[in-house]
Amino acid sequence: MASLNELRQIFFQECEEQLEELTDGLSELELLQPDHEPDPETINRMFRAVHSIKGGAASFSLDAITQYAHAFETILDELRSGKLTMSREIIPVFYRGADRLTDFIALGEAGSVPDVSELANDISEITALSSDSHQIGEVEFGDDCIAEFVPVALSFAADGADLSDTEHGNYSIKFKPTKALYSNGHEPVQLFRELETLGSVDISFSLGGAAAWDVNDPDISWHILLSSGCLESEVYEVFEFAHDLAEIQIEILKTEKPIFESSERPAPALSQLEINAGGLANAEEKETSPEKAKSAQKATVRVDLELVDELINMVGELVITQAVMTQSITESELSVSRQLATTLDDFKTLTRTIQERVMGIRAQSVKPLFQRMGRIVRETAQIAGKEVRFITEGEDTEVDRTVIERLVDPLTHILRNAIDHGLEHTDRRIEVGKVPNGSVKLSAAHRSGRVVIEVNDDGGGVNREKVLSSAIEKGLVSETAKLGDAEIDRLLFLPGFSTASAITNLSGRGVGMDVVNSEIRRLGGRVSIISTPGQGTTISISLPLTLAVLDGMVVNVANQTMVVPISAITETIRPEASKVHLIGPEARMISVRDLMLPIIDLGTIFGFEPERKLGQDGILLIVEDDKGDQFALAVDHILDQRQVVIKSLESNYGHVPYVAAATILGDGQIALIVDLDEITNEIPVAASVSPKPVRVSA
Amino acid sequence: MKTETSPEKGSKRELITFSIGQQDFCMDIMLVREIRGWTKVTMLPHSPADVLGVMNLRGAVVPIVDLSARLGLGACKPSKRDVIIIAHIGNQTVGFLVTAVSDIVGISPEEIQPMPKVGGLDENGFVQGIIASGDRTLRVLDISELAAAMAAEPVEA
Numbered sequence: 001m002a003s004l005n006e007l008r009q010i011f012f013q014e015c016e017e018q019l020e021e022l023t024d025g026l027s028e029l030e031l032l033q034p035d036h037e038p039d040p041e042t043i044n045r046m047f048r049a050v051h052s053i054k055g056g057a058a059s060f061s062l063d064a065i066t067q068y069a070h071a072f073e074t075i076l077d078e079l080r081s082g083k084l085t086m087s088r089e090i091i092p093v094f095y096r097g098a099d100r101l102t103d104f105i106a107l108g109e110a111g112s113v114p115d116v117s118e119l120a121n122d123i124s125e126i127t128a129l130s131s132d133s134h135q136i137g138e139v140e141f142g143d144d145c146i147a148e149f150v151p152v153a154l155s156f157a158a159d160g161a162d163l164s165d166t167e168h169g170n171y172s173i174k175f176k177p178t179k180a181l182y183s184n185g186h187e188p189v190q191l192f193r194e195l196e197t198l199g200s201v202d203i204s205f206s207l208g209g210a211a212a213w214d215v216n217d218p219d220i221s222w223h224i225l226l227s228s229g230c231l232e233s234e235v236y237e238v239f240e241f242a243h244d245l246a247e248i249q250i251e252i253l254k255t256e257k258p259i260f261e262s263s264e265r266p267a268p269a270l271s272q273l274e275i276n277a278g279g280l281a282n283a284e285e286k287e288t289s290p291e292k293a294k295s296a297q298k299a300t301v302r303v304d305l306e307l308v309d310e311l312i313n314m315v316g317e318l319v320i321t322q323a324v325m326t327q328s329i330t331e332s333e334l335s336v337s338r339q340l341a342t343t344l345d346d347f348k349t350l351t352r353t354i355q356e357r358v359m360g361i362r363a364q365s366v367k368p369l370f371q372r373m374g375r376i377v378r379e380t381a382q383i384a385g386k387e388v389r390f391i392t393e394g395e396d397t398e399v400d401r402t403v404i405e406r407l408v409d410p411l412t413h414i415l416r417n418a419i420d421h422g423l424e425h426t427d428r429r430i431e432v433g434k435v436p437n438g439s440v441k442l443s444a445a446h447r448s449g450r451v452v453i454e455v456n457d458d459g460g461g462v463n464r465e466k467v468l469s470s471a472i473e474k475g476l477v478s479e480t481a482k483l484g485d486a487e488i489d490r491l492l493f494l495p496g497f498s499t500a501s502a503i504t505n506l507s508g509r510g511v512g513m514d515v516v517n518s519e520i521r522r523l524g525g526r527v528s529i530i531s532t533p534g535q536g537t538t539i540s541i542s543l544p545l546t547l548a549v550l551d552g553m554v555v556n557v558a559n560q561t562m563v564v565p566i567s568a569i570t571e572t573i574r575p576e577a578s579k580v581h582l583i584g585p586e587a588r589m590i591s592v593r594d595l596m597l598p599i600i601d602l603g604t605i606f607g608f609e610p611e612r613k614l615g616q617d618g619i620l621l622i623v624e625d626d627k628g629d630q631f632a633l634a635v636d637h638i639l640d641q642r643q644v645v646i647k648s649l650e651s652n653y654g655h656v657p658y659v660a661a662a663t664i665l666g667d668g669q670i671a672l673i674v675d676l677d678e679i680t681n682e683i684p685v686a687a688s689v690s691p692k693p694v695r696v697s698a
Numbered sequence: 699m700k701t702e703t704s705p706e707k708g709s710k711r712e713l714i715t716f717s718i719g720q721q722d723f724c725m726d727i728m729l730v731r732e733i734r735g736w737t738k739v740t741m742l743p744h745s746p747a748d749v750l751g752v753m754n755l756r757g758a759v760v761p762i763v764d765l766s767a768r769l770g771l772g773a774c775k776p777s778k779r780d781v782i783i784i785a786h787i788g789n790q791t792v793g794f795l796v797t798a799v800s801d802i803v804g805i806s807p808e809e810i811q812p813m814p815k816v817g818g819l820d821e822n823g824f825v826q827g828i829i830a831s832g833d834r835t836l837r838v839l840d841i842s843e844l845a846a847a848m849a850a851e852p853v854e855a
Contacts, residue, residue, distance in 0.1 A: 313757060314757075316757055317756055317757030320754075320757060560740070560741060561740075605743075606743035606744070607743050607744055608743065647757070647758070647759045648759070649752070649759055651759075651789070651790070652758065652759060652760055652761055652790050652791050652792065653742075653749075653752065653759070653761040653790075656742050656743060656744065656745065657743065657744045658743070658744075659742075659743065662740075662752060662759045664754050664757065664759075668754050669738065669740060669754065670739075670740040670752050670753065670754050670759055671740065672740065672742070672743075
């Protein structure tokens with residue numbers, strides 16, 4: 001048996017999923033046209049999510065969560081029963097409610113309890129929505145109500161008034177489990193016991209046909225007569241986890257008065273509902289509709305992240321071993337038979353496929369990240385006093401888990417910027433003829449082996465004049481500089497840049513766009529900005545799919561093999577001696593299409609050898625650093641271009657200057673991966689020469 | 699140099715003995731993960747002189763330290779006959795280049811004498827004590843101290 005602690009952990013993990021479901025529903029409601037009725041299934045899903053959280057929290061005695069979820073659930077129930085009509089005003093309250101619930105769950109997970117008065121406040125905010133003030137009185141928030149709290153009994157307490165005159169309903173239940181039910185570890189007896197809690201139960205069973213008794217797949221069906229005053233949905237709830245795995249027929253034997261005022265629901269004398277049939281029209285019964293449930297969730301297994309990482313490491317080794325093996329067989333000069341060659345090829349394909357799949361395990365959809373960002377947008381919009389519509393796209397895009405974690409800060413900053421600086425105030429928007437509500441779109445997509453995440457706002461675009469004058473003021477750009485629009489936009493990413501006139505609560509937190517830029521760089525990605533005056537700004541982040549693998553150019557520097565990340569390389573050139581200019585005693589530059597770029601000799605940087613004469617043998621890699629400055633890196637040869645597996649040097653050794661990490665090449669040797677940003681940031685290219693590229697006046 | 703290895707462990711420590719050049723040392727065997735032959739390493743730029751480079755140990759990047767240089771016995775030119783002791787210290791895996799590994803001995807703490815003060819040798823900081831057995835002396839190395847010294851020495855260019 002799992003220990004209580006483990007169960008608790010599972011509960012919190014599930015809470016995460018439920019909260020996701022809740023937020024999903026909210027965004028669906030938000031997108032709804034004002035005069036449209038919300039899809040009952042959406043509200044049902046939200047209700048179910050909150051309900052499950054409440055149930056789980058109650059069993060772990062997490063009272064704050066239970067109480068809050070209960071209040072939330074009550075309101076959702078009113079909404080689905082039609083007592084409360086959907087309106088624009090409800091959504092923000094719901095969002096705040098979802099956020100509060102998230103907070104409480106986080107607190108609960110950390111083992112602390114929220115302030116009671118705060119909790120009461122939060123609860124009263126959400127219950128204030130209720131159409132029926134009398135019911136709010138029934139929901140008490142004292143410490144003493146905790147003891148009385150019985151989650152199952154309360155789940156329909158909101159309908160208590162209507163329920164009181166309901167006659168006892170009797171149900172005839174036919175239950176025929178499939179093999180899957182048993183193999184999933186369900187016990188029919190448990191289900192019957194649960195039914196017993198609802199009322200008196202009379203169970204009979206029949207054995208099927210002539211087939212021999214198979215212990216693993218017994219052909220047996222039960223017929224249960226349940227006489228109780230419970231609701232149909234309660235009966236369905238008992239079979240909630242079994243309905244996919246068994247044939248279940250539930251018939252109501254006695255007339256039951258309609259429970260909800262909602263006219264949608266017919267009150268038949270004998271309504272037969274076959275759960276497996278799926279197409280249930282009623283809002284309430286849909287709760288257990290298997291089709292919906294299937295579309296909402298995929299079968300998943302929870303795995304310890306460490307285990308996955310271990311597996312990934314081992315597969316990485318497998319790939320290396322495979323490469324070493326192939327290489328040594330080819331080099332051994334043995335006559336390789338055709339069969340061996342094919343087998344080797346198959347082996348290679350197989351290992352690569354395994355590697356890809358295993359890497360895929362670490363991948364996660366960006367959905368939780370996006371939902372987290374949704375909260376930031378709401379909070380920011382509130383502080384900035386702007387109304388913002390937050391749209392997300394491509395939530396199912398999968399990215400490496402680590403990448404997702406490290407995207408939180410940069411994205412937060414970009415979104416805050418977009419709302420605070422990008423979007424205009426409502427009156428200004430009306431003035432220029434835009435819809436009063438600004439919108440911010442966050443989207444993710446796979447594009448040519450990379451993930452592209454875009455933040456797009458429909459605000460005023462970058463105020464280039466202001467940016468330029470601010471940059472000149474700060475001495476980041478010379479006054480005479482003539483910059484193109486795109487170049488001005490890029491100034492936003494310069495360290496030390498800030499439009500000082502616009503410091504608000506939100507900006508000026510010490511994190512600039514330059515930090516965003518360098519963080520994305522560290523992930524092996526790039527940030528770019530496209531702005532159209534009056535129409536908005538798009539900031540797009542392009543990232544590698546995983547952090548474990550890097551596209552690298554394998555080069556030779558003074559007989560050492562090194563890897564340069566390809567993402568930074570813009571081109572490679574074989575320099576002509578006439579294009580290389582000596583400036584000062586040591587510094588050399590090369591003119592590439594009228595642009596003078598400082599030359600950095602990798603061999604010198606790493607102390608492998610004294611600077612060698614350039615112009616004959618060497619090759620220059622033109623690279624762009626995180627500030628957008630270009631440099632020419634001198635290497636001896638380019639050997640290969642390949643994906644390399646990143647191995648940490650820090651774990652066993654420590655930081656090596658100008659080296660980002662190590663990798664293992666096909667021959668089993670280790671090669672170092674060059675840290676370009678460290679080189680370009682820290683190396684004074686030459687004391688006498690500005691490290692910035694200088695535009696040659698042609 | 700045979701010290702009897704009694705079956706009942708008691709308070710005895712098992713030590714692995716090895717030589718660097720002509721001198722004998724030993725270290726706690728519990729730290730040692732494996733012993734392997736010398737293979738070419740990848741040089742680390744701007745590293746201390748006694749860090750020879752890094753080696754691929756089944757997919758992990760392991761730094762190799764020239765123990766001779768580290769102990770101040772002069773740099774050693776690694777050859778195919780040398781061996782590397784792979785030790786696991788804390789969370790780090792480190793390889794030490796030595797000339798040869800000879801034996802495993804069980805030593806009770808009383809047999810370890812404090813290291814006499816011999817003026818200003820680099821190794822003194824890394825030697826826990828000395829064992830006299832027969833005609834040889836074994837110095838007990840404090841490997842954690844060695845590894846800690848390595849991590850704390852990121853030498854800037």
